[in-house]
Amino acid sequence: MKTNPCSGICNLFRSLPDIIIGIDRKRRILFANEKAEALYGPPEDRPCYQYLFGLEEVCHFCPLEEALEKGPVRLEINLNEGYFDVWLYPADYQGQKIAVCVLRDISRLKEMEAQLRRAQKMEAVARLAGGIAHNFNNLLMAAMGQIEMALSELPSGKVSQRLEKVLDRLGQGVELTSKLLTLGQGQVLEPRPGDLNQGLRRTLDLIQSLLGEDIILKAELTNDLPAVLYDPTALEQIILNLVINAQDAMPEGGQLTIRTFQDGSEVILEVSDTGSGIPPELQERIFEPFFTTKEENKGTGLGLSMVYSLIKALKGDIEVQSQPHKGTTFRLRFPVRVEHSRPRMRPRVLIAEDDELIREILREALVRQGLEVDTAADGQEALERLRHSRADYRILIFDLVMPKISGLRLIEEALVRFPQATIVAMSGYNHGADLSRLGDRVHFLQKPFRLEEILSLICPRPTSSVKEASQGLSGQ
Structure with a gap:
């Protein structure tokens, strides 16, 4: 059976963006609009289930009889090609009762709905994590405060030493809640004056385990540096992101050097590698969000952007020096903490x-x-x-x-x-x-x-x- 030329009722559907075909009771295609023919070609003598879905038998979900007897029917179907919204409308066509089948590809819409559900789920998890961390932090605060007050009243001895160990253990609980707060999007920077080297030493063991045996880690930390304002968690995130970038630049091994020294009113932290380097034309873009030179699915392009944001939030600065095949050095500048004398008063x-x-x-x-x-x-x-x-x-x-x-x-x-x-x-x-x-x-x-x-x-x-x-x- 040849498909009739599109005339009369089917002219209404010719240029519509949805897939539209006319079907008789034997599931033969009477007409197809431009969208249908652009995707599936001329119907010729193929039944609708073969034309649309490549099946050899009638679709198990087919509502054709229901549409012809009772009126319009709507359903969603999930096939290998994706999700479709399907409408069947009864109509009179050239002296016979037919069904006009309208298919709309809603695969993209379904994907967006799934993304929204995932985002809502993550938001719920984040809120839950933030709430748990908030309550747990109050418990830790009360326990740590009581122990500190007890230590202030006790002489040095075994009891005070045991309480100090308990206090150290509670400090590990603080780190745990910090991770929960990161998930809950509730963590803020807490810059405190301190020795930058002390924060770095906490991270060195973790860095060595990340690098493996092919990359040599060298630490050159200058002693007796003046205090700077930094946040320990932010510093760890900065270092780990720079180390991961260095590791990716040295797939066959090399040397990673972490160096600190004072330069006038600033303390300098350098992270240097002997890797592939960064081309000059890309160096101005490396701190842009989502910019990456890595292969697809191997980088988000957010690591260096986060490093830049964190160092700026700490009132510092970051520079990059790199040459292709000669390695890269990231130089972070932390302003020296200036102590102001406090007047004696009884506020x-x-x-x-x-x-x-x-x-x-x-x-x-x-x-x-x-x-x-x-x-x-x-x-x-x-x-x-x-x-x-x-x-x-x-x-x-x-x-x-x-x-x-x-x-x-x-x-x-x-x-x-x-x-x-x-x-x-x-x-x-x-x-x-x-x-x-x-x-x-x-x-x-x-x-x-x-x-x-x-x-x-x-x-x-x-x-x-x-x-x-x-x-x-x-x-x-």
Whole structure:
């Protein structure tokens, strides 16, 4: 049977973007529009199931009889070619009742729906991970604070040594929650003054295990470097990304050198390899997101982009020097930390924290420093104190996640009412708060933190440890 020329009703369908064919009761094709013929050719004498799907038998899902007897039918089918949305409409054509079959390829739509479901699933996992990490960080904070306070009251001996070991173990829990927060998109940078070499040494063993036996690792770390501001987790991410790039550039082996030294008011970190190098025309683009010279499925193009973002967030800079077949050197510059002397004063402190144990640990630690401390159990109570108390608060410590009113709202109020105050925001996770826009007066501490860390921010005089501070007070 030859297909009739498209006329009458089928002229309506000729140029439509969907696949449209007319089918009689014997599943013979009476007409096909341009889209159908462009994909499958002229129908000739092929039945619809052979023409569309290459089958030798009637489709098991075929609703032709239902459409002819009861009216329009819609279904989705999944074939090797992809997903199709299929409509069958009854119609009169040249004196007989037929079905007009409309097929729309929805494979791309299905793929996008699957991607959306995966994204929603990952968002749910991220929220769950962030929530778990937040609660776990509060538990760690309370436990670490109690141990630190106990250590400050105990003489040196076996008990204090055991407590120090417990504190070290809890520190491993901090690293675990840090990974959960990364999954939950809640981690923020916590730059602290410190020895860059100390952070690097923590990563060297991991680097050696990554490189294998074909690549020699050489570390040239200059001793007694001045302190710089850096975040240990961010530094690890920076180094690992640079090391992975170096490893990919040396498939047959070579040498990787990590070097630190001081250059004027900066501490320099260099990561050098003896690999294939980077062509000059590509060096300006290597820090662009998604730019990669690696083979497909072997790189995302995000590694160096992340390195660039992290070093900029730490107020540093990065340069690259490379020659084809002669290797590459990435040079990272960290500004030296300038210490400012603190005036001796007796400031008043307000702590807003809904976890009672953490609130009391912080209060006791600060009272031992000779500070006058007020506390609030939720955001509303803290806001009332900010608005109506006659106290001249110079130090404000707010948990970001509290009942009734958030810590971020308190910070915005405090910036106006107490322009001279130092503000410390703390949280088990970032909770999406963009604190960087609030200026240098606002410091962020990721829970759990050591009491020494918060004392270093707000203590009116340098204190090397909680224990020394306690002993100093007891001697006054």
